[in-house]
Amino acid sequence: MPKANEYAIGVDLGGTCIKFGMVNQKGKIVEKTILPTKAEKGPKTVIKQIKKGIKELLQNKQYKVSGIGIGAPGVISTKKGTVENPPNFPGWGKIHLGSQVEKAFNIPVKVENDANAAAIGEMIFGSGTKLKSFIMITLGTGVGGGLIFNKKLFRGDSGGAGEIGHITIDYKGEPCNCGSIGCIEAYAGNNYFINRVKNKINEHPESKIWTLIDNDLDSLTPKIICEAANQHDEYAILLIINLGLLVGYSLANIVNVLDIPNVIVGGGVSGFGKLLFENIEKGIKERVLKSLVPKIKVYPAKLKNDAGVKGASALVFY
Amino acid sequence: MPKANEYAIGVDLGGTCIKFGMVNQKGKIVEKTILPTKAEKGPKTVIKQIKKGIKELLQNKQYKVSGIGIGAPGVISTKKGTVENPPNFPGWGKIHLGSQVEKAFNIPVKVENDANAAAIGEMIFGSGTKLKSFIMITLGTGVGGGLIFNKKLFRGDSGGAGEIGHITIDYKGEPCNCGSIGCIEAYAGNNYFINRVKNKINEHPESKIWTLIDNDLDSLTPKIICEAANQHDEYAILLIINLGLLVGYSLANIVNVLDIPNVIVGGGVSGFGKLLFENIEKGIKERVLKSLVPKIKVYPAKLKNDAGVKGASALVFY
Numbered sequence: 001m002p003k004a005n006e007y008a009i010g011v012d013l014g015g016t017c018i019k020f021g022m023v024n025q026k027g028k029i030v031e032k033t034i035l036p037t038k039a040e041k042g043p044k045t046v047i048k049q050i051k052k053g054i055k056e057l058l059q060n061k062q063y064k065v066s067g068i069g070i071g072a073p074g075v076i077s078t079k080k081g082t083v084e085n086p087p088n089f090p091g092w093g094k095i096h097l098g099s100q101v102e103k104a105f106n107i108p109v110k111v112e113n114d115a116n117a118a119a120i121g122e123m124i125f126g127s128g129t130k131l132k133s134f135i136m137i138t139l140g141t142g143v144g145g146g147l148i149f150n151k152k153l154f155r156g157d158s159g160g161a162g163e164i165g166h167i168t169i170d171y172k173g174e175p176c177n178c179g180s181i182g183c184i185e186a187y188a189g190n191n192y193f194i195n196r197v198k199n200k201i202n203e204h205p206e207s208k209i210w211t212l213i214d215n216d217l218d219s220l221t222p223k224i225i226c227e228a229a230n231q232h233d234e235y236a237i238l239l240i241i242n243l244g245l246l247v248g249y250s251l252a253n254i255v256n257v258l259d260i261p262n263v264i265v266g267g268g269v270s271g272f273g274k275l276l277f278e279n280i281e282k283g284i285k286e287r288v289l290k291s292l293v294p295k296i297k298v299y300p301a302k303l304k305n306d307a308g309v310k311g312a313s314a315l316v317f318y
Numbered sequence: 319m320p321k322a323n324e325y326a327i328g329v330d331l332g333g334t335c336i337k338f339g340m341v342n343q344k345g346k347i348v349e350k351t352i353l354p355t356k357a358e359k360g361p362k363t364v365i366k367q368i369k370k371g372i373k374e375l376l377q378n379k380q381y382k383v384s385g386i387g388i389g390a391p392g393v394i395s396t397k398k399g400t401v402e403n404p405p406n407f408p409g410w411g412k413i414h415l416g417s418q419v420e421k422a423f424n425i426p427v428k429v430e431n432d433a434n435a436a437a438i439g440e441m442i443f444g445s446g447t448k449l450k451s452f453i454m455i456t457l458g459t460g461v462g463g464g465l466i467f468n469k470k471l472f473r474g475d476s477g478g479a480g481e482i483g484h485i486t487i488d489y490k491g492e493p494c495n496c497g498s499i500g501c502i503e504a505y506a507g508n509n510y511f512i513n514r515v516k517n518k519i520n521e522h523p524e525s526k527i528w529t530l531i532d533n534d535l536d537s538l539t540p541k542i543i544c545e546a547a548n549q550h551d552e553y554a555i556l557l558i559i560n561l562g563l564l565v566g567y568s569l570a571n572i573v574n575v576l577d578i579p580n581v582i583v584g585g586g587v588s589g590f591g592k593l594l595f596e597n598i599e600k601g602i603k604e605r606v607l608k609s610l611v612p613k614i615k616v617y618p619a620k621l622k623n624d625a626g627v628k629g630a631s632a633l634v635f636y
Contacts, residue, residue, distance in 0.1 A: 156577020
């Protein structure tokens with residue numbers, strides 16, 4: 001564990017841009033920068049960009065940096081710090097990202113899957129600081145997650161544990177991009193969700209959503225549905241309730257199998273607020289074993305903006 | 319770890335009878351007995367029966383007994399050896415079963431949930447001896463399970479982990495006795511399975527099942543469906559294929575979330591043999607994330623008869 005006055009650099013490696021932050025032990029970002037990933041130019045260029053951003057932050061000598069944490073997509077081997085086949089990163093096979101960055105700066109580097117890093121972030125800085133075990137679910141373009149058990153990340157056989165998005169809620173249901181059928185991601189992932197609304201909204205000509213999108217379905221976003229719900233639009237409210245229940249049904253499966261009753265919900269869609277959280281909790285309670293019902297608790301994630309950078313920095317303090 | 323020439327007594331506490339076995343370190347039962355549970359007479363009588371059976375086995379002084387393992391239904395606290403509200407045991411609140419038995423014989427006692435004990439049994443004596451991690455599923459009247467991760471039982475927050483039977487495969491599907499909807503138990507549990515067949519078999523007057531049950535639907539059992547399938551009855555074969563696929567779909571959820579690709583299948587229905595196992599594997603592979611497909615392996619459980627007693631004794635050798 002680093003000393004109280006020490007800092008960590010968090011690196012959030014995304015498909016479009018890389019975010020960097022100098023983070024203190026309370027999870028506050030005291031300095032930050034951002035660079036384009038240039039993923040299309042291959043791993044050498046990406047690693048160059050990563051080093052460039054870190055170098056920039058290290059120029060301010062007032063912070064004593066005890067480590068660098070990198071949250072990356074794909075399959076990660078934390079022991080060796082390798083990143084394997086991150087989706088949307090052409091030309092990557094298996095890259096020893098950790099050792100390359102460590103060599104460049106002579107500072108310890110920890111690499112972890114971005115969804116796992118988000119869960120560790122909530123454990124160290126966020127809604128999970130007082131929880132022994134919890135299930136983290138992130139609702140965004142995709143639906144991801146991470147499992148914390150006894151204050152430790154549960155990684156599974158090869159670091160891939162926590163793939164909550166690909167829990168089936170209906171084996172005859174909606175097709176998912178992963179190749180399976182009825183995954184919760186195929187209902188709650190942003191694009192799937194919006195497309196389902198687009199296909200149904202004609203049955204609701206009275207909805208305020210129509211005014212908010214100026215009758216242009218292409219401009220429909222989760223944010224607009226949220227706005228309509230805030231204006232008491234019945235259809236929008238129903239959409240959020242249903243979304244919450246379905247997410248709850250998927251989570252009930254893991255709560256049953258793992259006997260972990262605490263759930264932290266993060267990601268963009270969690271902007272739907274109280275209505276969403278209440279219905280996620282309702283969905284879990286409706287479907288979980290009776291003995292678990294009184295223990296169920298759903299918490300909103302605390303790390304919102306820069307959750308990626310903070311989660312990555314938490315790898316150092318973990 | 320007991321010495322090689324030491325034995326464990328395994329106690330399998332069931333709703334109707336209690337099975338006892340003197341088990342060596344290779345999982346061989348060298349002596350056994352059985353007593354009625356008398357559950358309806360309350361916990362005092364049940365504990366008397368447990369002690370009676372153990373006493374009987376201990377009369378043969380040639381075996382050096384290093385411990386007693388008890389597999390029991392309900393919620394178990396392994397630390398204190400308490401058994402809480404086992405279903406079908408009237409009058410039990412929370413009973414310190416472990417300490418009561420330990421006191422009576424002055425031999426260390428370990429108590430564990432019966433499904434968890436079965437998983438430990440497979441790890442110590444069965445198909446899991448060479449696996450680091452696996453998911454155990456038991457297909458019987460109920461559908462149960464246990465999770466072994468890194469050679470350790472994963473118990474969850476309160477020892478209830480492994481409730482695979484209550485994974486939903488269709489949130490709008492068949493009602494389950496647990497109160498939820500679409501649980502795999504509501505498809506694969508013996509009675510549910512047989513009832514579904516009873517409701518559909520009229521559409522299959524050509525099936526050999528009719529001859530085997532002498533046109534009496536009340537005598538339909540999984541064993542008869544197995545027999546019909548062995549006689550190449552197309553409908554019976556289809557039933558087993560579908561059962562396997564559905565079980566596979568439910569398991570795909572846990573494989574995805576836990577990143578544990580090894581599955582051991584036990585319980586009565588596993589008598590359906592190769593056809594069932596192949597289709598469980600097929601179902602998992604159809605629905606699991608692509609990166610996991612090549613790793614998936616489904617093993618039949620090795621402990622068949624007396625799996626309960628052997629699993630309970632394994633608690634001592636674990």
